[in-house]
Amino acid sequence: MTELTKRKRSAERTRAQILDAAVDHFAEAGLDGARVDAIAAASGSNKRMIYAHFGSKEGLYDAALRSVIEAALDAMRATAHPDLPPEERTRRLVRGYMHFLAEHPRFVRFLAWQGLANTQDTSVATADLVGAGLDRLVQLAERGVADGVFQPVGDLRHLVVAVNGMCLGFFHRRAQLEALWGVDLSDPATIDALADVVERLVLGGLRAAPVTAASHRDASEPTR
Amino acid sequence: MTELTKRKRSAERTRAQILDAAVDHFAEAGLDGARVDAIAAASGSNKRMIYAHFGSKEGLYDAALRSVIEAALDAMRATAHPDLPPEERTRRLVRGYMHFLAEHPRFVRFLAWQGLANTQDTSVATADLVGAGLDRLVQLAERGVADGVFQPVGDLRHLVVAVNGMCLGFFHRRAQLEALWGVDLSDPATIDALADVVERLVLGGLRAAPVTAASHRDASEPTR
Amino acid sequence: MTELTKRKRSAERTRAQILDAAVDHFAEAGLDGARVDAIAAASGSNKRMIYAHFGSKEGLYDAALRSVIEAALDAMRATAHPDLPPEERTRRLVRGYMHFLAEHPRFVRFLAWQGLANTQDTSVATADLVGAGLDRLVQLAERGVADGVFQPVGDLRHLVVAVNGMCLGFFHRRAQLEALWGVDLSDPATIDALADVVERLVLGGLRAAPVTAASHRDASEPTR
Amino acid sequence: MTELTKRKRSAERTRAQILDAAVDHFAEAGLDGARVDAIAAASGSNKRMIYAHFGSKEGLYDAALRSVIEAALDAMRATAHPDLPPEERTRRLVRGYMHFLAEHPRFVRFLAWQGLANTQDTSVATADLVGAGLDRLVQLAERGVADGVFQPVGDLRHLVVAVNGMCLGFFHRRAQLEALWGVDLSDPATIDALADVVERLVLGGLRAAPVTAASHRDASEPTR
DNA sequence: GATGAATGAGTATTCATTCAT
DNA sequence: TATGAATGAATACTCATTCAT
Numbered sequence A, B, C, D: 001m002t003e004l005t006k007r008k009r010s011a012e013r014t015r016a017q018i019l020d021a022a023v024d025h026f027a028e029a030g031l032d033g034a035r036v037d038a039i040a041a042a043s044g045s046n047k048r049m050i051y052a053h054f055g056s057k058e059g060l061y062d063a064a065l066r067s068v069i070e071a072a073l074d075a076m077r078a079t080a081h082p083d084l085p086p087e088e089r090t091r092r093l094v095r096g097y098m099h100f101l102a103e104h105p106r107f108v109r110f111l112a113w114q115g116l117a118n119t120q121d122t123s124v125a126t127a128d129l130v131g132a133g134l135d136r137l138v139q140l141a142e143r144g145v146a147d148g149v150f151q152p153v154g155d156l157r158h159l160v161v162a163v164n165g166m167c168l169g170f171f172h173r174r175a176q177l178e179a180l181w182g183v184d185l186s187d188p189a190t191i192d193a194l195a196d197v198v199e200r201l202v203l204g205g206l207r208a209a210p211v212t213a214a215s216h217r218d219a220s221e222p223t224r
Numbered sequence E: 001g002a003t004g005a006a007t008g009a010g011t012a013t014t015c016a017t018t019c020a021t
Numbered sequence F: 001t002a003t004g005a006a007t008g009a010a011t012a013c014t015c016a017t018t019c020a021t
Helices: A003-033 A036-043 A047-054 A057-077 A086-103 A105-116 A122-131 A135-147 A156-172 A174-181 A188-207 A213-219 B003-033 B036-043 B047-054 B057-077 B086-103 B105-116 B122-131 B135-147 B156-172 B174-181 B188-207 B213-219 C003-033 C036-043 C047-054 C057-077 C086-103 C105-116 C122-131 C135-147 C156-172 C174-181 C188-207 C213-219 D003-033 D036-043 D047-054 D057-077 D086-103 D105-116 D122-131 D135-147 D156-172 D174-181 D188-207 D213-219
Strands: none
Touching: A003 A036, A003 A047, A003 A057, A003 A105, A003 B003, A036 A047, A036 A057, A047 A057, A057 A086, A057 A105, A057 A122, A086 A105, A086 A135, A086 A156, A086 A188, A105 A122, A105 A156, A105 B105, A105 B174, A122 B174, A135 A156, A156 A174, A156 A188, A156 B156, A156 B188, A174 B105, A174 B122, A188 B156, A188 B188, B003 B036, B003 B047, B003 B057, B003 B105, B036 B047, B036 B057, B047 B057, B057 B086, B057 B105, B057 B122, B086 B105, B086 B135, B086 B156, B086 B188, B105 B156, B135 B156, B156 B174, B156 B188, C003 C036, C003 C047, C003 C057, C003 C105, C003 D003, C036 C047, C036 C057, C047 C057, C057 C086, C057 C105, C057 C122, C086 C105, C086 C135, C086 C156, C086 C188, C105 C122, C105 C156, C105 D105, C105 D174, C135 C156, C156 C174, C156 C188, C156 D156, C156 D188, C174 D105, C174 D122, C188 D156, C188 D188, D003 D036, D003 D047, D003 D057, D003 D105, D036 D047, D036 D057, D047 D057, D057 D086, D057 D105, D057 D122, D086 D105, D086 D135, D086 D156, D086 D188, D105 D122, D105 D156, D135 D156, D156 D174, D156 D188
């Protein structure tokens, strides 16, 4: 191994350490709340290296965001898609996603921070909604409709966002729910119980006939 | 009106102006991102008054949070609850909530900021989950089960959080969805389209039999 | 009593209350450390009145200083000067001064604050050194010399300052000495013990022959 | 010299410059009166470094206080203690201390600020009373008593504080005395004149028999 | 490439003082 | 005269970023 290679490797290692610390800190405190000093200290490296590698606090944040999303997509892609009937696969997809979210709190928090950011970066939106595994739901639903087990769905993108929001919602309010319910959202058994509810809504909704346009037109106003 | 009352009224007006500006700024940027200077300037008052009335930036944030939540609860309480069959009332409740969220983006953003905060302030969680109108869903579901139109639900709290998350999710990712879909989430027609999906999942889920424990026990692992 | 008189009297009362609070606060914290807000609150009046009566924080400080000094001088003047032999009167003067200082901590503190101020206000200096009762020491010493019980003193002003410093020193470092010695400098018995030492030095010094100029000329250098 | 050493040295130099400016400013204006901005400007460094090195204004004050006291103790320890008879050594000790105080006005002012602080930091009290060279007075007095040239002294700590207060008193009221007397307390000749008085009191007092308990018991009350 | 020191612009907070009633 | 509200200029402190070695 040449001198140059060694140095390069060391540089990569430094970069990776910084990124790791950055992911932790930004997930925890957000772009504004995180401190470059704290990240430098936690990384075992120093502030100057952060600027050498990432240019600015924003640059580091972007890299951290990208890193978390890529790791999440990788993890998603690694899951098996057994060839089962649409209903069963839908069930597994939802349940798998719930466990995934429970195990990747930093991904969840980054999505939340991005939701609050005023960015219109659609790559993040894609990761959030589609890339994060639920895009398969679209295919599944189409397949289910074709098979006759699901009723037609108007706009499948809406369905995905709805299911995604339902799942993310539990983890987005994680601290508060844990305090309110006295449970531990790291516990797989707890996640299973929540996934039951999600499954029921998703499968029930897909099986059901869509709400007619007529019914909601009359209904929308009187309640407000 | 006595002089004391006049002065008092002026003080309250100042307080209200500050609070108003604070709600805007904190909703936009969060606790860390907001600037006391900016709030003071926008309030038409001055920094000193912020500290006279609210003690600190945190104190002002808390007051703003409280103010937004109270306004939301008031708006919620003001909605009618006509005596209709459970299904129809559920539909209206969900639809009404969706429109409410569309019209109260600051409320939505405050809930998101709180979700990211490491506080375990359950009063906010309560406001979020239950107080924000969906507690009626619990009663409705119970009533529907009694009437035989809904199937029994295991833990109703889970259901409420799931539905709440589904609704909030659209607005939490508002900017990204608007960019991704090229739609305007301020448009009632767009909201109605989304509400259709939510309704379908909620009503479908309530009508459906719960997922059996047996089915998900086998299913949970193979997908990951 | 006319309306005008009543108002005047009320104004005087307000002024006195403010001054009282100011003396407390300035004695405690000094000019820089004291807070106009705190004084206003403690006075039972309000800030605006402070400015109406005293013009500025400095103005109030000056008035407080003056008030404390005058009160001290009044108390001093009220002490009896029995016609006793010089030695006995000196002893009583010193002892009386020590007790006076123990009972007037605010006076002591104001003198200390003034010592640190860069003012050259000789009226305060006079109060400090001469007015505060020890000027009688000059007469006593002269009388004692005339009577032959005291040896001549070079510059009596120096003597007064020396004795004054010795007495004030205990109370100037009051908090520290109390902590260090574990005693209470409010206790008359403790003061008496300290006064014994002062008396011994003063009477011993007045009885003794002055140090010769020759002796200290040689002595001054080698020790440094 | 390694690079680390160089950098370290530079950091220490910055620290020393800040401390130097801080000693000046705090001696002059006290903790409340001094301005961090002014100290930063005077130090040739900047505000940020003050906080990097000392954490807070209070931290800097403490460091400045400590620095002044240590410098004083060092200077004290550096003085010679020739083996002379107790009387002569006492004389030199007192005179040396007076000249020291004249030459170290910042030390004198810091002691005064500490006297006014409501701290019970006995380390400062110790430095003030004992460490500042006068502890030798205790040994001298004991030796003198043993030799029969001094009369027994009740509590030697009281004596030391009395003498210390007497010496400090001149410099504590420096500005006022200079204005009142039209003299310059930087002038060694002036100091010598004052030291004559102190010497006379100290030596006279040590030679004299202590005041009897009987005499002051009657005497204490009538004078007040 | 790596590191500790340095910095200027900014950020929350405080204070003496004045205004309006 | 009396009072609570209001204000602008400071004031202590922080932060992202850059420099020197």
